Amino acid sequence: MKDEEILKKLREFSEYLDVGNIVTYMLRKVGWACIQLLSFLVDGLEGITDSILGIKSFFNSPEIQDFITKIQPFLYVLLAFSFLYIGYMLIIQKKVNREQIMINIFISMAVLLLLNTSMLKADKFTDQAIEAVDLNEKGTVSEKIIKSNITDVAQFDLTKWKSPKLKESNKVPQKNIMMIDITEKMDEDFKMNEKDKLSDDGQKIITHKADITPDGKEGLVELNNGWFDFFPELYYRWSWNFWTIAISLFVIGMTLLFTSIKLAKLCYELGF
Incomplete structure (x- = not known):
């Protein structure tokens, strides 16, 4: 691709291309910890609800x-x-x-x-x-919500960066979605698997960003090495809808909690 085409792709996929820095790194770490906590609570409440639904076997x-x-x-x-x-x-x-x-x-x-x-x-x-x-797939409700709201940016390279819309946002099995590293980054040496690396166009896209050039126009600029080469600018592999995941898990958690209380009361009254 020419520089103009790379710049166009950076604009087109800007929603999913998040440049890492110390601030976003800390926010992702804290946010992922919150998601893990909410997921743990929802899974626990889901298990309680399933157990209460199993009380129906009491009558038989x-x-x-x-x-x-x-x-x-x-x-x-x-x-x-x-x-x-x-x-x-x-x-x-x-x-x-x-x-x-x-x-x-x-x-x-x-x-x-x-x-x-x-x-x-x-x-x-x-x-x-x-x-x-x-x-x-085998997994819990929380894992399904998290998986459906996380996009693997590396998947765009498999479709040759034709469209930001993917048939499947990521290839991670639903039961393994919590094992990903939300702060994982991509560079020119990033590999899709043990053998395949990113395409030449993909490598060029993830090593550049759209910025203002010295002549005052928007242009293609290489990502810099960050603070004393300690925290280089790189795109995160995983693009996520944090607020969608967090709010969905919270709402489902509250729903499961009140449902469990109602079901427990109902099962007791029916048994009596």
Whole structure:
């Protein structure tokens, strides 16, 4: 590519080309630590929610089924005595709210007949809902969010820097996304793998930046070596949407927290 084309590419991909310095390095380190903490909390809450959803198996456990089988005769006897008492009240007592009694009998019979069927349907629905959550890869919800909001700048070289839009923002397996070094940089010796290096155009792009030249015009300028060659100017390999990741993880964490509390309360009440 000519210098004019390199300059055009730098403008086109400016959203993903972040030059490293001591300030951005520290911000990335702190930001990544916050993301890791939020991810840890979300994963923990996700595990708690899954465990609470697993409480549904409580109703189908052998111990509970055995208890229901043993207590059923007593319940039938209790139901019979209840009807006898209702009959006694209707015959002996003159002032009896007969409409209320019929409503209560109807509700009781509906609960007895429909509760077991409803619980089986709810159990089946819960299984289908859990199976419907498809993460495409093995991993957690937090890992999916992080992966989808991190772009591997090196991937642009594979597409010959044709477009800033990629079919897949990075090739990192979802379960390994937390293993990346968010402060990793690229230079002319950067390798895509053990053998392949960046293309000539790619090397030229990542070693230059758009800046004001001495004649006052915008032009192509080589990246400098930084402070006493200690912190050279280089582009970061990973471009990330920090605020999108952080806010998404926080919102999902709060949702999982309140959902877990509600589900725990609901499971307790249903069991009772």
